[in-house]
Amino acid sequence: MLYRGGHLKIVEKKDHVFFSYDFFLSVDKRLEMKMLRALIDGGKMRINISLVALVFLIAGCSSMGGRNAASKKDDALKSCRDYSESSASFMTFTKTMNPKNILKFSIRHDAGCKVVNELYPYWVMNEEDGHCEDLNSREKKYFSPANIKYSDKQASFSLGVIDMMNEKQKEIAVDNKITVKLSGSNGNCSATANFSVKQKGSEAEAINVSNLHAEVKFLSIKKVFIKGMKVGNSPYNKSIDVSE
Numbered sequence: 001m002l003y004r005g006g007h008l009k010i011v012e013k014k015d016h017v018f019f020s021y022d023f024f025l026s027v028d029k030r031l032e033m034k035m036l037r038a039l040i041d042g043g044k045m046r047i048n049i050s051l052v053a054l055v056f057l058i059a060g061c062s063s064m065g066g067r068n069a070a071s072k073k074d075d076a077l078k079s080c081r082d083y084s085e086s087s088a089s090f091m092t093f094t095k096t097m098n099p100k101n102i103l104k105f106s107i108r109h110d111a112g113c114k115v116v117n118e119l120y121p122y123w124v125m126n127e128e129d130g131h132c133e134d135l136n137s138r139e140k141k142y143f144s145p146a147n148i149k150y151s152d153k154q155a156s157f158s159l160g161v162i163d164m165m166n167e168k169q170k171e172i173a174v175d176n177k178i179t180v181k182l183s184g185s186n187g188n189c190s191a192t193a194n195f196s197v198k199q200k201g202s203e204a205e206a207i208n209v210s211n212l213h214a215e216v217k218f219l220s221i222k223k224v225f226i227k228g229m230k231v232g233n234s235p236y237n238k239s240i241d242v243s244e
Helices: 029-042 051-084 137-143 160-168
Strands: 008-013 016-021 047-049 087-095 102-109 115-125 131-133 146-150 154-158 172-174 178-185 188-199 205-217 220-230 235-241
Touching (some): 051 102, 087 178, 115 146, 154 160, 172 235
Parallel strands (some): 087 188, 087 205
Antiparallel strands (some): 008 016, 102 115, 115 131, 146 154, 154 178, 172 188, 188 205, 220 235
């Protein structure tokens, strides 16, 4: 069986078996919600069944997971369509914890590649089934676009994570105005993002940024790596220490 977290305890007493769990299964949605309700109501659920019945329960859950695999994949793809339809991604954020999950920043456009006033981030949860979802409440502080301004084929915005980077260190100043530019036609549109980075004692450099990558330890960001291209298409890779 697949677990989202916690562990399963099994205790055998004579002709009965007791099992308890600390979190819930992610094999079958109905069973998952039933167990989650039990957690909310009582903290732990104890089921008194025969050892044979428990074996059949485990086998049944495993088979349900196999039968539902294809439909879950379809559901995951459907969950991403609303995010990706008529939009162009221009930047990603990743982290060392759950590194396959990708936060994509996208901008909506019409068939002529003009901005339709919607700029947003969303997670592609590749550590799970590849479904897409919004930021949670804690993440919005750092990754929800603010101070958004739109024009014909471009937009600009700021991010809390960049404010945090600038507050934690003074060696490298990142301009917290990210400019997004759309190009293309007939619905075949692409987008790029750029900001300026100034290292202490040097001139500011314009960077076409493609990825921000965070080194996470003990649930806090310790370093941020900026990856992109300089003017003239030379690679740009910079590590910024934001640890306390």
